[in-house]
Each structure stands twice: as C-alpha cells, then as structure tokens.
Amino acid sequence: MKNFDINEDPHRRFNPLINEWVLVSPHRAKRPWQGQNETISTEELPKYDPTCYLCPGNVRANGETNPVYDSSFVFENDFAAMKQEEIIFEDDIKHTFFKVKPEQGISRVVCFSPRHDLTLPEMEIPAIENIIKTWQKEYTDLGNIKYINHVQIFENKGSVMGCSNPHPHGQIWAQSSLPTQVEKTHNSLKSYYDKNRRTLLEDYVQAELRTGERIVIENDHFVALVPFWAIWPYETMIVSKRAANKITDFSAEESTAFAKILKQLTTKYDNLFNTSFPYSSGIHQSPTDGFDHPEWHFHMHFYPPLLRSATVKKFMVGYEMLGESQRDITPEKSAEILRQLSDVHYKTLVK
Amino acid sequence: MKNFDINEDPHRRFNPLINEWVLVSPHRAKRPWQGQNETISTEELPKYDPTCYLCPGNVRANGETNPVYDSSFVFENDFAAMKQEEIIFEDDIKHTFFKVKPEQGISRVVCFSPRHDLTLPEMEIPAIENIIKTWQKEYTDLGNIKYINHVQIFENKGSVMGCSNPHPHGQIWAQSSLPTQVEKTHNSLKSYYDKNRRTLLEDYVQAELRTGERIVIENDHFVALVPFWAIWPYETMIVSKRAANKITDFSAEESTAFAKILKQLTTKYDNLFNTSFPYSSGIHQSPTDGFDHPEWHFHMHFYPPLLRSATVKKFMVGYEMLGESQRDITPEKSAEILRQLSDVHYKTLVK
C-alpha cells in the first residue's frame, strides 16, 4: 500500500463538461513504440497551386470558379453531410430500437487565406482577426436561419486528421439539432449555471489560474490551458476569461486578444515537434435557437493526435472505444512542455 | 418539401445502448476522396518470426522467455495502463473541477495462436473454441479478484488500429471501475430490464430478425448484425440470441456456435477488400462485482475503420469529435454488402 501520487499512479479524472471519466496512466509514457508511424509531409508548399480547388481563381469539383479572393473566402460544401431541403416526416410511431429523425443543415468551407502555404501560426494577426470576423459573420448569418439551432465551426488540420487539402481552411456545419457532444456540454453548463448563477467555465478558469499548473498561455481576455480531464496528449482549450456566450459577443479588443492567443498556441504546437502540427479544433458556444443562453461560455477545443514525435500518434482504439479514453502523459506535464516552448515559429528561426 | 426517405435523406439515429445519436448522410458516399491513404501490409508473414516477442520460445522486452505454447498463451502486459498495487487515497475533498480517483487494474495479453501468420478468420474452429475457453478462464480468474469489477476483453487488429505486432493477439484490461462506455451501456440495459423484465438486446435481436435487413449472419445461438445506430462504415455486433449475461454462461454448443460466427464474420471482413481487415473488437458483458446482473446481455462489438477500400478509412475527426459521429453509408447498405460476401476466405481461393 502506498499513498496516491497523481504524477505516478494510474487514476481516473472526471470531465464535468460531458460527465465522462478518462483513465490516466502517467507511468506508461515510457513504453517503447513499435507500431505504425505517420507520414508527415515536409515538402515546402507553393504560395499558389494551380491544381488546388481552394486557391483563388481556380475551378472546384462542381465546376464553379473561386473568386480571386484576398482574405478569407466561404462557399457551400459540394459534398455536404446535410441538406437544406425541408423533409416531411410523420413522427407518431415511437420506436424503442429504430428511433430516427431527418436532419436539416448547411455545410460551408472557410478558406483562411488566399495563400496555399500559410497555416494559422504563420499568418499575421490582422489576417487571423479577419478569420474571426468571418466566423462571426457566419455564426450570425447561419444562426439567423429559422431552422438552424446550432453552428459548429471547426478545422481538420493535416492529412492524419482526414484533411484532404493542405490549403488552410476550416468548415462550418450548421443544423437543426444540438449534436451529441454539444448537447452533453449544454446540459452540464445549464445545471451548473442554474445552481451557481455563474458559468461553469468562469469558475473553472479562475480555479486553473489559481493553481497555474495547466495554463499554457494567458492574456487579458483569454486563457489557453490543458484541461484537467484532457484526453489527447496535447489537447488544449482556449477559454474567454469573461463569460462571453458566443463569438459575436467579443469586443474589438477581445477579437485581437483571441487572434493573438490562436497564433501563439498554434505556433507552440508547430514548435513541439518542428512540424506543421495536425489537430482538429472547434468552437463550442451558444446554440442559435433564439433563446438567451447565460449558461454558455465560449471555448475552443484543440484535439491533436500526436504523442511522441511528428510521426507517432496516440491511438484511440480498442480499450478507448470499448471502455474509456486513456492517456499516457499527465495534463500537467503536457502543459509544462507547451508552456516552455517558444512562441516564435521554428520556420522563422531557420530562415 | 419531400417525404422522408431513410435511404436518401440525411438523418439522425438513436443508439439506445449508450443514449447517443449518430448523423447518417446516405448521399455522401459519392464524394471523391483525395485525402490520406493507409499503407496496408500485404507481405506474407512467416509461420514463426525469430524477432517477434509473441512467438513461442522467444524473449520479451522484460527479459522473460515465452513458453513453447501450442494453443493460446496469456501473460501480464509489460507496459500496463493500470497497476495492481493498492493505493491509499483520502476522498473527503469533493472537487467540482479536479475530481480524481486512483484506479487499480491488471492488463494481460492473449496470444491467439503459436502461428505468427494466422488471424482469426484463417484459424480452424477448434482453435477458435480454444481462444473462447481462454477468454472464459480469464474472465473467471480476473473477475474473482476482490477489487476487479470489470473485465474488458478486446483486440486491436492491424497497424491502422495501433497494433504494434502482427502476431494474432488480443488484450484484457481488468479494473475496479466500470469504464465510461460500459457504464453508459449498463445504465441503459438496467433501466430497460427494470421496466420490461427482458434484456434490451433480447428484444432488439428479435426486432432485427423480424426485419432481416441488417442481419449479416445468423446461426442457432448467435446473430451478427450491423446495428441500426452503427457509427463505423462496417461496424457489426455479435449478440447471443438468449440473454446470456456473460461468456462463462455458454454451453459447449453455444461456444462452438460463437466460434463459427466469429470465423464467418471475420472471413467476410477479409473478403470485403481482399485484405487482412483491421478493426478493434471487444466483448461487453456482465460486471464482475459479485452481484447478479440479469439486465446484462453478452455482445461483441466490431469497430473497423475502413470505408472505401483497403487503404481508405473513415476519419472520425472535427465534426465527429466536437459534434457527433457521422457516417456516409447506411447500415442497411453495409449489412447487404457483408451478407452477400462469401464466407470462404479469399486466400483459400487464390491458392
């Protein structure tokens, strides 16, 4: 029998945002890796690629021509997962096993820059502010559509994250229902707010700032941290310090602060393994169902798959799929590593 | 406005086992793929590999020598995610944000065969029956340990599923808590049983057998089907027809029937893309907490990542991580494809 040491002993941590546990095995980072290595492209991309369907002036799969855009550019996804068409559906039979309902939605692609080779960490602050403006506009426009109750803004970066085109871009899937993960978060935020009259993340951020050990970056308006309950080795979350419900609540100063922390965080990511760091990221914020949502608190998740190097990722497989998410390095250790990394991009130094 | 067509229109389906929805986009299978391709090994493996740490008589990482085993062989995982040591822990402080508890557990590796090159579909029925016996013994032995309340039997197959050694093997992670996914399933099974005095899966299997459209294989004692709420393109579930709570409830005849359906299903998988088909699989069954669990119903999940070919997988990334699981082909279509595939292994035909 020994006393519990959170830095050494296997344990479970609780995620109050989705009410799920994660298994943490601090000692396991030492095991040797003989499995699959990812191929990470190291080729220098051109500023403009004539074969890229996202570059300005090029033709897309559906035959349309992109405008010669000079900042960001948004278009409807040619292979959308949802359709805008309204569907007639008789919901009077309540099946236990075959419960189904049609879903209406819109998918858009957001090109971050006309430059084929510039990812977020390499862009200038005004260019990132411009992406934030685009997200704000899309959130408003899509949210105003009567049947759209949720707008999911996200980015898949890197081929290992299923991204099929290196041209920097994200996506927006807007739909009538709250997706599963958002609904879980919604329920947690709501019950916390109903009880405490403060948002869960307002109090969580304060608690994290007090200990400091999981903070990666802090500025006047935002914090980037490794959540206590993070699943992915270098998972982080950007949270607004005040309880902004949604991206459209930001002042100009807050937008600039958000742009800055986005650039700093993604730069640290690239510097971790001197590679264009893959991840899926996305914003969780207030539903667009026309109601007030004082319980909602703007935050952006980053889920990066890499564990040991630019080519060795964490596999979320057997036990994780059937049992529960499991991690091999503590969130405190990951935060420390990220915190200590420079926020000057490694490519700038090499040049 | 048009009438809902489940084969054509985007919709959500409900999974009553874990109370979550999945987004189904039937029309989306048509989109072209320009993203990452997996490298699938096509090399013929030797029957014995002197460098393999799982082959009989070889030395493992920790210096121990494997016996010259001739059926299956079980050993403790050298890099276990949990430890057996008992940990002293003062749980009097109830944190909202930093909820943590130590977890005690045991990880074992189960080699399926002394042959380095034989996966489940290529093994003879008696050899598969022998693996089932091993699983039964481990479930009993581990389950009898006082602090072990759950025994997770699973297999990661193929390098794309994080498997680091092609020698056919699975794993067992046994622990004190019910892992997140199991706990969700437990709650659903329990509330259904409390209400209906039958298991959820008993009634579900009957309902599936009546429609037939998602059934892949059926024998006297088991059904292999694509669940109505499947997430992965070719996800399946093997369910016992009667409400067996756990693998140790099987009669000899049932064990043989289970071995047969395992061989048939994995053979169909290999025949789908003429490749050694990667997946994570695992058994969900009664907890080992010493109580009776009439609500539990033995089932085995198969989560295979491939979508279009031996090298193109489905990426569960941005929207899926932040929003909800999404699939591009209907479960009915997948079931039809699997059902029509031969259960004679393609390698046998080639020879």
Ligand SMILES: O=P(O)(O)O[C@H]1O[C@H](CO)[C@@H](O)[C@H](O)[C@H]1O
């Ligand atoms: O134990 P292995 O085979 O080394 O590791 C594999 O399976 C484990 C259980 O699903 C995962 O946690 C690892 O990420 C994966 O690489």
Ligand SMILES: O=P(O)(O)O[C@H]1O[C@H](CO)[C@@H](O)[C@H](O)[C@H]1O
């Ligand atoms: O829409 P894309 O970039 O073609 O596709 C990518 O992102 C989607 C949304 O996360 C996923 O459903 C796909 O599996 C992935 O390949």
